[in-house]
Amino acid sequence: MSALLEAPRETRDSSSRRSTRTRSGLAVLVCIAALGLAAVLGLHVLVPDLLGLGLIVDSALPWFGLAIPVLLVLAFVTRAKGAVIAALVPTVVWGVMFVPAIVPLAWSAPAASGDTLTIASQNVEADSGTAAESATALAASGAQVIALQEMDADAREQVEGVLSDSYPYSYGIGTVGVWSTYPIENAQALDLGLGWQRAIAADLATPTGLVSIYVIHAASARPGDHADRDTMLANLADYIPRDENDRILMVGDFNAGSSDRTIAGLTGQLSEANQTGGGFGFTWPASSPVTRPDHVLQRGMEVTSNTTLRVGGSDHLAVLTTLNL
Missing domain, CATH: 1.20.1270 (Substrate Binding Domain Of Dnak; Chain:A; Domain 2)
Known part of the structure; x- marks a missing residue:
């Protein structure tokens, strides 16, 4: 038992x-x-x-x-x-x-001053055929400066038709362009070491003085194939210490997320504001964003708001940022 x-x-x-x-x-x-x-x-x-x-x-x-x-x-x-x-x-x-x-920028953002600059930027995806639609929506946002990337000849012509009256100053080369309500001075194309032009540099003559602006459409980055992008970003970073203006804007499609080691040369010299409502602010793909290759980097100004918005049929969301001049 x-x-x-x-x-x-x-x-x-x-x-x-x-x-x-x-x-x-x-x-x-x-x-x-x-x-x-x-x-x-x-x-x-x-x-x-x-x-x-x-x-x-x-x-x-x-x-x-x-x-x-x-x-x-x-x-x-x-x-x-x-x-x-x-x-x-x-x-x-x-x-x-x-x-x-x-952390939401709204928790600590400074109040808008009497002189602000709002910039909108988007990769319009040339094959989408909706560059004009994007330009119309971005102009309606109240932006004084609109920077667009991945434009083919047809897209550029359509955008020019939409923006030329309200944005009398413009400059573009290759796949990138900028339209502004402020005069554009000293504009030049940048090949950034590749021998082909996907970036521009210029000065915006704002009411409070010059602001340097760089617009970039970096080369594509895929696993095992991103050397051209790396070269472009490294050469772009070299322009920052040589820039004579205290205030700098660097915007566009960098084809590098915020945590990408290759963009550190830029973010180590310029800052990117948090999203007004918080979160990562992913911009690609537009239907269900998982990363942020689109950036507005700056020096010498205070960001009062920073958001993303879906305009046109592009696979990238647009970025809309307002800064105190």
């Missing part, structure tokens, strides 16, 4: 030991995954670009945060203090890297 009574106890003990081993194994996996995730987040610039891995990691970096809740849940399931602590490491790293950038 005693042997029969002992059997269930042995079964329970065996089951308990298996459960403990399972939780211990899971705790080890959580620790490895959490610390690995933290390393990728914090040291992503060291990830080699073999087969385009570096570009993929840089572009997807904000989305890695989706793994954190899963790790936290698994860590609590293991009941292991070490696993919980390990899961908190990428949580902190992700928070430090991205939370300051997604």
